[in-house]
Amino acid sequence: NDGTWVVDPKDITVTATSGRSTYGDTPSNPGFTATGLVNGQDVSVLSGLTNSFSIDRTTNADDYVLTVTGDLAKGNYRVVERNDGTWIVDAKDITVTATSGRSTYGDSPTNPGFTAVGLVNDQDASVLAGLTNNFGIDSHTNADDYVLTVTGALTNGNYRVTKRNVGAWVVHPKDITVTATSGRSTYGDTPSNPGFTAVGLVNDQDVSVLSGLTNSFGIDHDTDAGRHTLRVDGVLTNGNYTITERRDGTWVVDPKNITVTANGGRSTYGDTKQANPGLTANGLVNGQDVSVLTGLTNGFGIDHDTNAGSHTLRVDGVLTNGNYTVTESRDGTWIVDPARLFITANNTTRIANGIPYRGGNGVGYAGFVNGEDASVLEGALAYGGSAQGATQPGVYSLTAEGLRSGNYRIEYRDGSLTIGAAQGLLTAGQLENGAIDERYADRHDTPFGPRPSRLASLSPPDQGPSRLPLSFAENFIRVGP
Numbered sequence: 001n002d003g004t005w006v007v008d009p010k011d012i013t014v015t016a017t018s019g020r021s022t023y024g025d026t027p028s029n030p031g032f033t034a035t036g037l038v039n040g041q042d043v044s045v046l047s048g049l050t051n052s053f054s055i056d057r058t059t060n061a062d063d064y065v066l067t068v069t070g071d072l073a074k075g076n077y078r079v080v081e082r083n084d085g086t087w088i089v090d091a092k093d094i095t096v097t098a099t100s101g102r103s104t105y106g107d108s109p110t111n112p113g114f115t116a117v118g119l120v121n122d123q124d125a126s127v128l129a130g131l132t133n134n135f136g137i138d139s140h141t142n143a144d145d146y147v148l149t150v151t152g153a154l155t156n157g158n159y160r161v162t163k164r165n166v167g168a169w170v171v172h173p174k175d176i177t178v179t180a181t182s183g184r185s186t187y188g189d190t191p192s193n194p195g196f197t198a199v200g201l202v203n204d205q206d207v208s209v210l211s212g213l214t215n216s217f218g219i220d221h222d223t224d225a226g227r228h229t230l231r232v233d234g235v236l237t238n239g240n241y242t243i244t245e246r247r248d249g250t251w252v253v254d255p256k257n258i259t260v261t262a263n264g265g266r267s268t269y270g271d272t273k274q275a276n277p278g279l280t281a282n283g284l285v286n287g288q289d290v291s292v293l294t295g296l297t298n299g300f301g302i303d304h305d306t307n308a309g310s311h312t313l314r315v316d317g318v319l320t321n322g323n324y325t326v327t328e329s330r331d332g333t334w335i336v337d338p339a340r341l342f343i344t345a346n347n348t349t350r351i352a353n354g355i356p357y358r359g360g361n362g363v364g365y366a367g368f369v370n371g372e373d374a375s376v377l378e379g380a381l382a383y384g385g386s387a388q389g390a391t392q393p394g395v396y397s398l399t400a401e402g403l404r405s406g407n408y409r410i411e412y413r414d415g416s417l418t419i420g421a422a423q424g425l426l427t428a429g430q431l432e433n434g435a436i437d438e439r440y441a442d443r444h445d446t447p448f449g450p451r452p453s454r455l456a457s458l459s460p461p462d463q464g465p466s467r468l469p470l471s472f473a474e475n476f477i478r479v480g481p
Contacts, residue, residue, distance in 0.1 A: 009078040012036035014043070016051045016066035016085030019117040022092060028122040029053035032068045032085070033115055035101055037077070040110045048073035055087055063088055094118030094159045096125070098133045098148035098167035105143045105174045105240045106202025111135040112167070114150045118159065130155040135169065139203055143173040143240045173242040176200035178207075180215045180230035180249035187225045187256045187323045188285025193217040196232050196249075200241070212237040217251065221286055225255040225323045255325040258283035260290075262298045262313040264332035269308045269339040269407045270369025276300040277332070279315060284324070295320035300334065304370055308338040308407045341367040341408035345383065345400040345415030352422050356389040361415065363400045367408065377403045387417035394419055 017030035031051050034043045043049075052067045066085035072078070099112035114133045116125045125131070131152045148167035154160075181194035196215050198207050207213075213234040230249040236242075263277035276298050279290045290296075299316040313332040319325075348361035360383035365374055382402035390396045398415040 009076055010036055010038055011080045012046075012077050013081040013083060014046065014049060014068040014079050015083035016053070016068050017115060017117070018066065018085040018087060019119065020088035020093070021055060021118070021120060022089065025089070025092075025120055026057045027055050027087075027089075027120050030066075030085075030087075030117070030119070033099065034077075035099075038109075045074060046072055046077060049079070051085070053087060055089060059089055092118055092120060092159065093162040094128075095163040095165060096128065096131060096150045096161055097165035098135070098150045100148065100167035100169060102170040102172060103137060104172045105141070106139050108139045109137055109169075112148075112169075114167075116159075127156055128154055128159065128161075131161075133167070137169055137171060141171050143171045145170050173240055174200055174202055175244045176210075176241045177245040177247065178210070178213065178232045178243055179247040180217075180232050182230065182249035182251060184252040184254060185219065186254045187223070188221050190221045191219055191251075194230075194249075194251075198241075209238055210236055210241065215249070219251050219253065223253050225253045227252055255323055256283055256285055257327045258293075258324050259328040259330065260293065260296060260315050260326050261330040262300075262315050262332035264313060264334050266335040266337060267302060268337045269306070270304050272304045274302055277313075277334075281324075292321055293319055293324065296326075298332070302334050302336065306336050308336045310335050338405075338407055338409040339367060339369050341365065341405070341410050342413055343400055343403065343410055344413040345385075345398045347415045347418070348398065349418040349420065351420045352391060352393045354391055356391050357387050357396070357417055357419070358389070359383050360387070360398055360400065363415075374403075376407070377405050379403045385414060385417075390417060390419060392419060393421045 013035040014032050015035070016032045019027065019030045021027035029051050030053060032043060032049065034046055037043070037045070049068050049070045049072055052069050055064065064087040066087050068079075068082045095117040096114050097117070098114050101109065101112050103109040111133050112135060114125060114131065116128055119125070119127070131150050131154055134149050134151045137146065146169045148169050150164045177199045178196050179198075180196050183191065183194045185191040193215050194217060196207060196213065198210060201207070201209070213232055213236055216231040216233045219228060228251045230251050232243075232246045259282045261280050261282075263280055265274070265277045267274040277300065278298050279293065279296060281290050281293060284290070284292070296315055296317045296319055299314040302311060311334045313334050315326075315329040315331075342365070344364045344366070346361040346364060350357065363381065368374075368376075379402045381400060383398060383400055385397035385399035387396035387398040396417040396419070398417045400412050400415075403410060
């Protein structure tokens with residue numbers, strides 16, 4: 001979009017030039033002077049203005065007020081003050097005055113010269129050879145008030161300088177605007193003070209000449225993430241400049257980017273002492289650890305009931321610490337190992353009877369956790385080993401197999417089958433027929449395989465001195481001497 005720059009007219013003060021003459025003379029209109037003209041211009045550019053001078057040879061001797069009259073036609077100047085002059089009709093003595101004025105530090109004003117009161121015959125100060133204004137103001141002249149004088153010896157004998165008036169030249173300080181320099185950093189960084197800038201400096205100067213000023217910058221590695229206002233502080237001690245405006249800057253501390261990972265680990269099914277492994281983070285600064293990452297947690301939910309296997313752990317929650325930004329969340333893995341479960345085939349014995357052995361004598365368990373038992377196992381218990389099909393006396397291996405569980409690592413342990421040699425055998429049927437005193441069958445119970453109901457549970461009887469020793473093997477009772 002276009003902007004507009006407005007060049008305002010220059011304010012000037014115009015003064016009707018004073019002077020004197022001798023009665024009977026016909027002096028020329030001395031015109032007027034102007035304070036504030038620029039670009040080496042003089043009052044000749046102030047068209048429309050004139051001195052009200054009307055002195056001629058008939059004018060009585062007296063003091064006459066001269067004024068600047070008329071309307072200024074050229075738009076580059078605006079008359080803010082009109083000062084009257086005085087005309088004294090007198091002798092041809094003249095008074096010279098160093099022209100006053102003002103400028104701003106850094107400007108290069110031109111020598112304003114001097115004025116002369118008393119010139120005649122349409123002459124001006126140019127006829128006053130030998131005189132000059134001692135003006136020495138340039139762009140490097142410090143802001144201050146300076147006295148100007150008309151120096152030199154007049155070589156034109158037509159005039160006598162009866163008075164030399166000093167002028168005053170004021171060099172004003174240059175108006176400047178200072179701005180605290182903005183910038184940005186990341187939490188944990190230690191940036192340098194960016195200083196400030198200034199608009200309006202002259203003479204190729206930079207902010208180093210603005211002694212007494214500084215940026216209020218106080219950002220360091222501990223400064224919280226966010227927007228921080230910077231100001232230009234201090235009192236300017238360089239008199240060549242005046243601060244007309246101080247503008248704030250903004251320093252943005254960005255959050256530090258971090259990667260957060262849910263810690264993994266492992267335990268065994270049934271363990272009760274595992275703890276949440278927490279988080280790790282890459283990118284933390286200022287000696288901080290994950291305890292500053294408020295709002296985040298490991299989604300760990302592993303306990304003694306958690307099934308064996310690989311479980312994904314995630315970073316849960318919303319980070320409430322504004323000094324960090326989570327740019328990546330990485331999952332962890334928790335492995336629950338199966339618990340060890342020992343299954344042992346129970347030992348068993350029998351007397352050789354010619355019938356091949358099949359099956360087993362049950363199993364024992366060691367290692368269940370969480371109050372569990374064999375009901376949590378899948379599959380069907382099966383037996384194997386050299387005992388299967390054995391008929392001859394001896395010791396045979398008896399193995400178990402067929403059970404499984406994801407939460408247990410099953411280790412089978414072998415049992416044994418012992419087959420003893422037969423020594424006179426009575427069948428259950430013989431016992432039924434009274435081969436042995438029935439009182440023993442009535443008094444003792446034990447597993448006895450398929451047998452008559454009256455002898456369904458027969459255990460070794462209480463053997464007296466008149467009875468033969470008895471031992472049991474499935475459907476048979478062995479009677480020994």
